[in-house]
Amino acid sequence: MYKVVEKFVSINGEGRRAGQLAVFIRFANCNLDCSYCDTAWANEDDVAYTLMTKEEIVEAIKATDVKNVTLTGGEPLLQDEIFELIDYLSKDQELFIEIETNGSVSIKEFSKITNRPLFTMDYKLPSSNMEEKMLIDNFHHIKKQDIVKFVVGSSSDLERARDIIDQYQLTKKSNVYISPVYGKIDLDAMVEFMKKYKMNEVTMQVQLHKIIWGAEAKGV
Ligand SMILES: C[S@@+](CC[C@H](N)C(=O)[O-])C[C@H]1O[C@@H](n2cnc3c(N)ncnc32)[C@H](O)[C@@H]1O
Ligand SMILES: Nc1nc2[nH]cc(C(=O)O)c2c(=O)[nH]1
Ligand code: SF4
Numbered sequence: 001m002y003k004v005v006e007k008f009v010s011i012n013g014e015g016r017r018a019g020q021l022a023v024f025i026r027f028a029n030c031n032l033d034c035s036y037c038d039t040a041w042a043n044e045d046d047v048a049y050t051l052m053t054k055e056e057i058v059e060a061i062k063a064t065d066v067k068n069v070t071l072t073g074g075e076p077l078l079q080d081e082i083f084e085l086i087d088y089l090s091k092d093q094e095l096f097i098e099i100e101t102n103g104s105v106s107i108k109e110f111s112k113i114t115n116r117p118l119f120t121m122d123y124k125l126p127s128s129n130m131e132e133k134m135l136i137d138n139f140h141h142i143k144k145q146d147i148v149k150f151v152v153g154s155s156s157d158l159e160r161a162r163d164i165i166d167q168y169q170l171t172k173k174s175n176v177y178i179s180p181v182y183g184k185i186d187l188d189a190m191v192e193f194m195k196k197y198k199m200n201e202v203t204m205q206v207q208l209h210k211i212i213w214g215a216e217a218k219g220v
């Protein structure tokens with residue numbers, strides 16, 4: 001059984017399919033405590049959740065008639081039997097599955113899955129206070145279809161992101177996105193930084209749902 005704290009349909013505000021409809025399944029709890037986390041409520045020990053089987057989750061997805069699915073949280077990869085759920089969802093050729101993960105949990109075993117879904121994997125930068133938890137081995141298991149995402153809250157975060165992208169040659173392995181911590185950094189300064197260092201093949205993205213509904217709205 002999986003601990004689901006919310007499910008909703010919205011446009012995806014982030015990632016490879018930003019702007020398209022998606023159904024979101026948000027799971028409870030996380031092993032990190034990022035300084036900027038916009039869903040910290042989902043990580044509280046006493047958060048209210050519904051226990052769902054994988055069959056119930058698929059049924060809920062199918063009932064929406066929406067084909068893009070985002071598993072998020074909290075940290076989705078920490079759910080018991082998450083491999084079974086991802087494997088099960090991957091068998092459905094009609095669905096396009098994305099998983100948001102925090103970069104501290106191994107994604108290695110998911111490579112076994114035929115038609116493995118797309119991961120958007122964060123690399124947590126210094127201003128998150130969580131950089132020491134990053135599992136560098138994950139850079140060996142990231143694929144071309146995936147995203148390595150840097151959520152940037154300061155100019156030193158930008159410098160660090162650039163170092164990591166260069167050190168691990170990430171643009172050769174995967175899609176690379178940089179995104180602002182909401183309200184924390186000048187967007188034009190991010191663009192100037194990209195121009196200064198000729199950051200070809202890096203995509204800057206802002207969270208569309210926060211432009212539409214603001215930072216505090218839940219279930220959108
Ligand atoms: C809430 S997390 C859940 C999935 C997973 N725990 C993770 O961190 O990737 C989903 C995405 O939202 C991003 N995020 C969280 N708070 C944010 C904020 N205040 N501004 C911008 N992005 C934020 C995270 O960095 C992550 O990429
Ligand atoms: N609209 C919308 N798009 C999203 N893309 C990723 C989200 C997340 O919280 O992981 C998210 C979210 O919370 N809302
Ligand atoms: S890893 Fe994700 S859910 Fe966990 S605290 Fe950080 S942003 Fe929030």
Ligand SMILES: [Mg+2]
Pocket residue numbers: 038039
């Ligand atoms: Mg969100």
